[in-house]
Amino acid sequence: MDKNAQLLTGLVMAGALGEGWRGAFERAPRSSFIPDAVWAPDDDSLTGYRRITRHDDPAAWWALANADDVVVTQLDDGADGGPGTATSSASMPSLVATMLRHLDAADGNTVLDIGTGTGWTSALLSARLGDQRVTTIEVDQAVAAEAAQRLSKAGFSPTRVVGDGLDGHRPDAPYDRIHSTAAVRHVPRAWIEQTTPGGIIVTPWGTPYANAGLLRLLVGERGEPSHGRFVDNVSFMWMRAQRPHQVVELAHPPEHQSASAMDPALALDDVDTAFAIGVRVPGVRFEHRWNRTDPTGTYRMHLSDGAGSWASVRYTDWDAPDAVRQAGPRRLWDEIAAARSWWLEEGKPTLSRFGVTVAADGTQTVWLHDPGNVVG
Incomplete structure (x- = not known):
């Protein structure tokens, strides 16, 4: 049994990967979408990462590609000489499987995949639903171009868009499902408007203090609010336009x-x-x-x-x-x-006791236990 098959068997046994998705994971192994150069954590490096290439260190590269762990594929939005902030990655297979399970996509559904990244998630969706039912959008032109090459090489051709995922993609709307691989602080109104009533949005959601929730939002009828609960603990990179501010200490002394x-x-x-x-x-x-x-x-x-x-x-x-x-x-x-x-x-409520309501005008509120108990 090869390493990818071992990984998938482990995910099935752990309950993370449903049998309905195993075929897609077999047709689109993550290793086919990992760039030749990636970054691995390194406490001895000034940036906290060291560069690993498939050519120079194939054993280390394959170990990362086949592990149930995140693989960092870009630092500092691709700029040289930055502080070493991870800005793009290939997510953990177990986490991707969990998110797709919560997405609950069925045959015939159309999906907007926000944050193409390496192209892996859009390949999985295409393998499961068909290319013609998947639209994927990426804000970084260089990342999008590389993903397009990998998707084509692997035999997948979803609709590919370069643009800000916060705006969605109206030409192909409405979608039955929206799947985001980047965290938001506010669910964009455009996502609600571009999803069929009764459709589902799955997105990482967080605050500047704790980027930690996976939100599963059920879209309401037109003019009605949409409600959803946090279903898991996840941490994803932020949508670029919703990244939190830098922590600074002001020049004046403490008051x-x-x-x-x-x-x-x-x-x-x-x-x-x-x-x-x-x-x-x-x-x-x-x-x-x-x-x-x-x-x-x-x-x-x-x-x-x-x-x-x-x-x-x-x-x-x-x-x-x-x-x-x-x-x-x-x-x-x-x-x-x-x-x-x-x-x-409040009795130490867990993350899963919280939820979000998005009103028809885009106003967002967070609640505890039920939508009527808004957290101020």
């Missing part, structure tokens, strides 16, 4: 210093905690910082909202009078602590 009301480690205790906090504290993003001369003593969480507010909390001696520093119109760390207290009072 407020205090002890922390809680151990900052509790703000990232698990994905359910982080997801709830992100919903309750809109627009806030964090990163970890430290002074290399004293990593343990200076390790801290730094937060900003991209609108003039920032906060910093130290992990060591977090209850000291100067552990928290905050500035700007919002007290971001106080909001984080209050959000976690709310989550505890």
Whole structure:
């Protein structure tokens, strides 16, 4: 049994890959869509990645291609000399299988695949539904061109579009299903309008604080709201136009210093905690910082909202009078602590207890347990 067959058998046994999709995964193995050059995590590299090519290191390349793991295929939107931010990838096979299962596409359905990337997902959809029923859109011209070559070589010819996936693709609408491989913070109104009532949208969804949810949205009748629940814990790269802001510390000194009301480690205790906090504290993003001369003593969480507010909390001696520093119109760390207290009072709801409603005018609300219980 070859490596791909072993992988697929494992996915079937784990319940991730339904038999209705196995034939598509066999016809379109992920390795056929992995570029000759990819990037693997490397803690010793300044960017955090090292480049691996099929020509120079075939064993390492094939190990990545056949593993149930993400393969980074682009850094820094393709620009040279960047910081090493992953901006395109081939997703984990088990995660792709899970998303396609939630998509619940049936024979005869039409699908808009947003984020062509390597072309693999659109190939799977074409293998399952037929080329004529799949439209795939990619914002990066170079990525789209490479995907087109791989799709053609593998024998697939879905409708290929270069453009912003947030706008969808009206010429082929309406679609029975929309499948996105990039995360959004707001479900675009265009997606709702281009989906048949009763159709399904599956997309990664997150907040700047926690990019963590897989949303399955059932599209309502025209003029009516669409509702959906988070069905899994996933983390995907952002739609380029919805990427969160960079975390910055403003030049002016902190306006407020205090002890922390809680151990900052509790703000990232698990994905359910982080997801709830992100919903309750809109627009806030964090990163970890430290002074290399004293990593343990200076390790801290730094937060900003991209609108003039920032906060910093130290992990060591977090209850000291100067552990928290905050500035700007919002007290971001106080909001984080209050959000976690709310989550505890609500009984520690898991990510799957939350959902999203998109009104006919595109307004988006997040709710807990049911659409009537909007999270403010």
